[in-house]
């Protein structure tokens with residue numbers, strides 16, 4: 001029997017909390033450990049695609065065609081540091097185009113079946129909303145990693161995400177669960193950040209990862225070069241923080 005990939009969705013309907021950064025860099029850290037990794041870009045912004053140096057405007061076919069026209073996902077995968085199933089702005093029309101489709105919430109899950117034997121991990125980046133693209137990701141996933149920026153307002157959004165996950169469990173994917181909540185963009189100099197992490201831990205206990213991702217300009221610099229932070233600055237603490245996160249996820253083991 002061939003083994004199947006562990007599928008992890010990275011979700012938070014709040015924008016700019018490091019979903020894409022976490023998807024790419026955790027994926028790169030898995031790859032460093034010798035795992036076979038596919039990243040799926042489910043965001044019309046195409047940030048994940050771009051951060052591996054691929055121009056979304058140059059793509060003839062993308063995740064739009066996979067989701068809407070059942071194009072085999074292999075046809076939109078490009079090999080870089082990790083494999084990327086690419087997205088471009090046309091994905092913005094996918095929610096409407098899929099709305100007439102029977103099984104519209106399962107398009108991604110279905111597409112991934114063809115490649116789940118080829119990878120150890122499939123990491124899905126989602127847009128900052130809880131629409132049909134994110135629902136497809138949560139339906140295809142075994143686990144969800146939730147990056148949160150450590151400030152009070154972000155905490156409210158977590159409740160909303162949990163409600164969506166309950167609905168997904170009831171109707172579409174009974175076993176999906178949160179792998180962990182990841183504090184990102186942590187500014188260790190501020191009391192506010194410390195307090196926000198404390199509140200997070202009070203409310204979500206050991207669901208909060210021990211790893212924390214600190215604020216550093218390396219994360220903005222790396223995508224401009226089309227690289228993960230692990231490749232751009234391999235010895236830096238930014239890279240190390242995602243290696244630590246990878247160890248934490250790998251040691252959690254079972255799906």
Ligand SMILES: Nc1ncnc2c1ncn2[C@@H]1O[C@H](COP(=O)(O)OP(=O)(O)OP(=O)(O)O)[C@@H](O)[C@H]1O
Pocket residue numbers: 014015016017018019020021022043045047126127128184185186213214215216217219220221
């Ligand atoms: N730890 C960090 N320190 C400093 N900047 C960071 C860090 N992580 C991410 N960034 C930067 O913050 C911005 C937002 O990150 P990212 O694009 O990963 O968030 P996102 O949640 O995917 O956003 P969106 O909701 O728009 O998809 C980017 O410019 C990124 O380079």
Ligand SMILES: [Mg+2]
Pocket residue numbers: 019020021043047125126127
């Ligand atoms: Mg993003």
